[in-house]
Amino acid sequence: xxxxxxxxxxxxxxxxxxxxxxxxxxxxxxxxxxxxxxxxxxxxxxxxxxxxxxxxxxxxxxxxxxxxxxxxxxxxxxxxxxxxxxxxxxxxxxxxxxxxxxxxxxxxxxxxxxxxxxxxxxxxxxxxxxxxxxxxxxxxxxxxxxxxxxxxxxxxxxxxxxxxxxxxxxxxxxxxxxxxxxxxxxxxxxxxxxxxxxxxxxxxxxxxxxxxxxxxxxxxxxxxxxxxxxxxxxxxxxxxxxxxxxxxxxxxxxxxxxxxxxxxxxxxxxxxxxxxxxxxxxxxxxxxxxxxxxxxxxxxxxxxxxxxxxxxxxxxxxxxxxxxxxxxxxxxxxxxx
Ligand code: NAD
Ligand code: UD1
Numbered sequence: 502x503x504x505x506x507x508x509x510x511x512x513x514x515x516x517x518x519x520x521x522x523x524x525x526x527x528x529x530x531x532x533x534x535x536x537x538x539x540x541x542x543x544x545x546x547x548x549x550x551x552x553x554x555x556x557x558x559x560x561x562x563x564x565x566x567x568x569x570x571x572x573x574x575x576x577x578x579x580x581x582x583x584x585x586x587x588x589x590x591x592x593x594x595x596x597x598x599x600x601x602x603x604x605x606x607x608x609x610x611x612x613x614x615x616x617x618x619x620x621x622x623x624x625x626x627x628x629x630x631x632x633x634x635x636x637x638x639x640x641x642x643x644x645x646x647x648x649x650x651x652x653x654x655x656x657x658x659x660x661x662x663x664x665x666x667x668x669x670x671x672x673x674x675x676x677x678x679x680x681x682x683x684x685x686x687x688x689x690x691x692x693x694x695x696x697x698x699x700x701x702x703x704x705x706x707x708x709x710x711x712x713x714x715x716x717x718x719x720x721x722x723x724x725x726x727x728x729x730x731x732x733x734x735x736x737x738x739x740x741x742x743x744x745x746x747x748x749x750x751x752x753x754x755x756x757x758x759x760x761x762x763x764x765x766x767x768x769x770x771x772x773x774x775x776x777x778x779x780x781x782x783x784x785x786x787x788x789x790x791x792x793x794x795x796x797x798x799x800x801x802x803x804x805x806x807x808x809x810x811x812x813x814x815x816x817x818x819x820x821x822x823x824x825x826x827x828x829x830x831x832x833x834x835x836x837x838x
Contacts, residue, residue: 504528508582510537512693515545516742522549524746529574533560540838544690561605571616578620591651602654619672620752627680628652637804640760648796666758675748680734680764682741684823685830692830694837707831719771721793730771734764734802737818747814761808765816768802778824
């Protein structure tokens with residue numbers, strides 16, 4: 502299949518490009534590089550052993566330039582990663598998040614429809630469950646009240662895409678609700694490249710390990726969990742990337758609407774992650790306990806069986822692999838790309 506990949510220069514997009522090429526598909530990437538650089542695409546091309554692939558530096562909200570790109574290519578499906586993703590920034594600048602994520606997706610849907618490409622895989626997030634009604638979280642669990650504008654954009658866009666599919670059954674829409682992606686490609690050539698001080702746990706740990714940050718702040722040790730620290734379902738980014746390949750197969754079989762949790766189904770605490778990282782990499786990560794981070798939830802992990810049953814997808818890497826590969830990326834690229 503020929504795939505339009507929006508936001509393909511980013512963390513998850515770059516890893517997914519490698520996997521879709523490995524599976525025999527081809528891709529055209531569009532990205533405005535607002536949170537990424539062309540270097541990731543150069544390295545993806547190296548890993549895929551292709552000279553380069555078609556890349557358009559454009560903003561998906563810009564209908565005219567997007568339309569020009571569509572004239573040059575015909576697509577079988579779109580994998581839609583493009584969006585802003587920093588939770589804290591979304592609280593400070595809600596308009597920016599609604600405008601970029603929602604408007605961008607609406608323009609994209611219009612273009613896909615116009616060019617008769619009615620197949621889309623959307624990067625959703627576990628965050629749409631809000632305070633979850635049950636743990637482990639299944640797809641039966643109702644969506645919840647989101648705690649920030651970023652999360653609302655995901656929740657609202659899920660609704661938009663479900664309605665589009667409901668109105669026109671020629672559409673195939675796969676909503677992938679990612680849990681916590683970490684790790685990097687085994688080669689150490691591509692990985693997560695956060696701007697400034699990382700908000701998320703693993704990039705913060707790797708920056709402590711490389712000496713860029715003094716110590717990790719552990720946000721709360723008084724949760725109702727085994728060791729008191731927050732529990733999450735960490736998923737290796739390469740496993741996550743492979744879920745998109747499985748979703749493309751489902752689309753080829755005309756799956757209609759599909760909603761899937763993409764996680765391992767295992768919950769690990771902050772201290773589990775710290776200890777595993779220290780053990781497999783033979784490093785020390787100094788940390789101090791701080792107060793809880795506003796908006797955080799004690800435990801968040803999924804039941805991923807629906808994705809296994811219907812998509813034939815299952816995570817293969819464990820927490821040790823994730824810690825090893827995250828460090829391998831950081832060690833080989835102390836300053837990112
Ligand atoms: P990322 O920031 O690395 O990648 C997103 C890419 O989209 C960037 O390269 C950015 O430049 C591009 N982009 C943003 N707005 C654009 C626009 N208007 N036009 C064109 N390009 C635009 O983020 P990521 O971690 O790779 O996440 C990919 C997707 O998955 C995002 O939609 C994100 O919200 C979602 N997601 C991520 C996580 C996570 O923890 N990383 C979890 C759940 C969902
Ligand atoms: C965060 C976002 C979520 C988003 C997800 C993407 C918040 C409140 N939630 O999820 O909406 O979909 O990223 O991956 O920002 N932790 C520390 N110290 C740190 C960083 C994190 O102790 O410096 C702890 C957190 O309290 C949490 C765990 O580590 O218990 C994971 O945090 P993080 O990586 O930020 O992910 P989430 O909060 O699950």
